[in-house]
Structures are given as C-alpha cells and as structure tokens.
Amino acid sequence: MTVPRLLPSAEAEDLLELARDIADHELAPRAADFEARAEFPGDVLRTLGKAGLLGLPYPEEYGGGGQPYEVYAQVLEVLASRWLSVAESVNVHTVACRALAAHGTPEQRRAFLPAMLDGLALGANCMSEAAAGSDVAALAVRAVRDGDDYVVDGTKAWVTHAGVADLYLVYCRTSGSGARGISCLLADAGTPGLLPQPPEKKMGVASSPTAQVVFDAARVPAERLVGREGRGFLVAMDSVQGGRIGIAACAVGLAQAAFDYAVRYARNRVQFGQPILSFQGVGFLLADLATQIAAARALTLAAARLLDAGRPFAVEAAKAKLFATDVAMRVTTEAVQVLGGHGYVTDHPVERWMREAKLLQLVEGTNQIQRVVISQAL
Numbered sequence: 001m002t003v004p005r006l007l008p009s010a011e012a013e014d015l016l017e018l019a020r021d022i023a024d025h026e027l028a029p030r031a032a033d034f035e036a037r038a039e040f041p042g043d044v045l046r047t048l049g050k051a052g053l054l055g056l057p058y059p060e061e062y063g064g065g066g067q068p069y070e071v072y073a074q075v076l077e078v079l080a081s082r083w084l085s086v087a088e089s090v091n092v093h094t095v096a097c098r099a100l101a102a103h104g105t106p107e108q109r110r111a112f113l114p115a116m117l118d119g120l121a122l123g124a125n126c127m128s129e130a131a132a133g134s135d136v137a138a139l140a141v142r143a144v145r146d147g148d149d150y151v152v153d154g155t156k157a158w159v160t161h162a163g164v165a166d167l168y169l170v171y172c173r174t175s176g177s178g179a180r181g182i183s184c185l186l187a188d189a190g191t192p193g194l195l196p197q198p199p200e201k202k203m204g205v206a207s208s209p210t211a212q213v214v215f216d217a218a219r220v221p222a223e224r225l226v227g228r229e230g231r232g233f234l235v236a237m238d239s240v241q242g243g244r245i246g247i248a249a250c251a252v253g254l255a256q257a258a259f260d261y262a263v264r265y266a267r268n269r270v271q272f273g274q275p276i277l278s279f280q281g282v283g284f285l286l287a288d289l290a291t292q293i294a295a296a297r298a299l300t301l302a303a304a305r306l307l308d309a310g311r312p313f314a315v316e317a318a319k320a321k322l323f324a325t326d327v328a329m330r331v332t333t334e335a336v337q338v339l340g341g342h343g344y345v346t347d348h349p350v351e352r353w354m355r356e357a358k359l360l361q362l363v364e365g366t367n368q369i370q371r372v373v374i375s376q377a378l
Helices: 010-027 031-037 042-050 069-082 084-103 106-117 232-268 280-308 314-344 350-360 367-376
Strands: 123-126 142-146 149-160 167-173 182-188 194-196 210-221
Touching: 010 042, 010 069, 031 084, 042 084, 069 084, 069 232, 069 280, 084 106, 084 123, 084 149, 084 167, 084 182, 084 232, 084 350, 123 149, 142 167, 149 167, 149 182, 167 210, 167 232, 182 210, 182 232, 232 280, 232 314, 232 350, 280 314, 314 350, 314 367
Parallel strands: 123 167
Antiparallel strands: 142 149, 149 210, 167 182, 194 210
16 A cells, blocks of 8 residues: 655655665565574665665764654654564664764764664664663663773663674663663673573564673773763663654554555455455454554654654654554454454464564553653643
8 A cells, every 4th residue: 555655855755765675675575484483684784774774864974864763764664564573673773873873972973883874783772671671760780880991790681683783782770779870881792791692482573683681790891881971861761762763663564564465355355245345344444444554653753753853752752652553453453353264374474463563562661651651741
C-alpha cells in the first residue's frame, strides 16, 4: 500500500527512495532466513552505513546526513517494514550516536562519530540491569576512579549488539545513589574485562543479539567519560527519548507490513463465492487498522518535528511510542486472524511479525513507563 508522505525536501525524497531500494533488495529477501538461524546481519548494517542511512540525523561535519529526525523516522519505518531486526539495530546504534553527538566532547565526536556514522563501528548501550530495567536511577554497576582510568565492575542485562558491537556506552554508578551518581563511559569492545555473555533465546527479533555484559575490573580511560561525571542519567534520558521516536517508527513500519499482507490475502481468499475482504467483519476490521496505523504515524512524526525544532518532545515521544507499539501488536495479531490457519504457520510472515511486535512494547521503556511519563506531565 502506498502511503502519502509530505517530505521536507527533494533530498529527503531521494533518501526515502534509496531506503526502499535497499530494503527491497538487501533486507526483505534475507529476513526470514537470518531470523530462523538467529544470525546477525552485520554486512547489512555496513551497507546502510555506506549508503549514508546510519547517520541521517547527525551533522555533516562528522559524516552524518544533516537530515531532520522527521526524515530519519520515515526511513526507519521503511526498514522496519522489511526487516524489524535491522531497523531495531539502526535505532540502537542511533541512540548510541546521539549520546556522543549531544554530550560528547569535540575530541570524542571527531574520534568516534565518523566511523560510527559510516557503519565501520557499531554502537551498543549498556543501560539496563537485572534489578534496574525501567528504574534506570537504581542501577548498581560501579565505576571507581583509579588514576587516569575508571575501573568498572558489575553486570549489564538486555544489551542489544552484545558481542558484535565495537563501542559500548556504559551507564554506571560513580558516586552515591539515585540519578545524580550515574556517569556514562565509552568502552571499546576489546577492553580487558568487558565480557559479553551468550545471546538470550528470544521469541522474536532473533537476528539481533541481546545478552548480558559482565564487567570484571574493566579499565576505561577517564577521557572516555561522556558528559560530566554524575550527569549520566541526563545523557541516558536524552538518548532514550530520541530512541522512543525510533521505536515508534519501527512499530509503524511493522504494522504497515502486516496490514498490507493481510489486505492482499483478504482480496485473494475466496469463501462463499467472494473475497473475504467483501465481508464487513473483515473489511471493517481492516478499515480500523488502517486508521490506527495512520494515527500512529502522525503521532510519531509530530514528536520528531518537535525534536527537530528544539522544543520539549519527551511527552510526545512517550505518546508515540505507547500508541504505535500497541497498534503494532494489535495489527499483527489481527493479521494472523485474517489469515486464519495460514497465519499460524511459518509459510507466512505474519506469525513472526506478531512475535516481533511484542518486543516493541518492552524496549526503550515499557508501555507502562510511557503511561507514567504521560500521566506525570498532565
């Protein structure tokens, strides 16, 4: 289904067309196979980097695209409609880049952003812990200053790109308790004592590795401190809020893919002498889903435009993430229902999309946390 889009420039139109071309030829044909084997598509991320699609919302002086977040969100939607794991990886990487771009020193930006934006260095975010998921201020992984280094000890959980990333943004406690004692360090993958664990076995998005990362007296140079010591919570929240817009865009893309597949099936599936799309029970259901996808897209782009304008966007990002991911869960579930028994077998991708949609309600803050953010702002 062709979705009408209002893009801010001819260059943005070209970028979206490039994203569609790569998604159709490099992502869609490989998604099912890589998901079945739980294999990380590192070469695809490098292809996106070479095409300039990993650094869209970042300054051109560091190799970025200099594009508004509004354009980035629409590119992410296209990627997610063909292969969610790749789009989710792009979003995770973009969140890591945002921490450096917004809070790093000029030296850090020059040293690390060009390779990250070009796809030569993949980023990961070590934020969650077994006892500190939604409550980031409660994290316990500790970093102690020792001369020119910080010595990091503890275990991070649910780290996307664990074991395949080149750079890890590590949120750790450098003093006290609560949000004020948190700092952010940038660690190389080869740091002695930085130990990614075996990947978790997940119900979906299998080709994007998620694992614990153990820090055993890992020494990170003090010059790798991102932002000021004790101010890492602000770095984390800023990065996560941008990431929520990315997750919302991924959800819209996944929902659109499932919807389009269900509509094609309903046009061709004949029962009682007519396509099942002609029955109100199916037709009205799909009409509701089409409307909800359009509303989710509008919320997502509204939040992105606020970010682009330099205005407060955290609450709108929470609304977009909450609504779009709930819509993705509903649309993918109903797509299975429209296909009936065919939707429950792996011959059709809708069962995989349903499993994948659940992740989006959990990452970058569960949807319950989004409701907390929204209600507190009322």
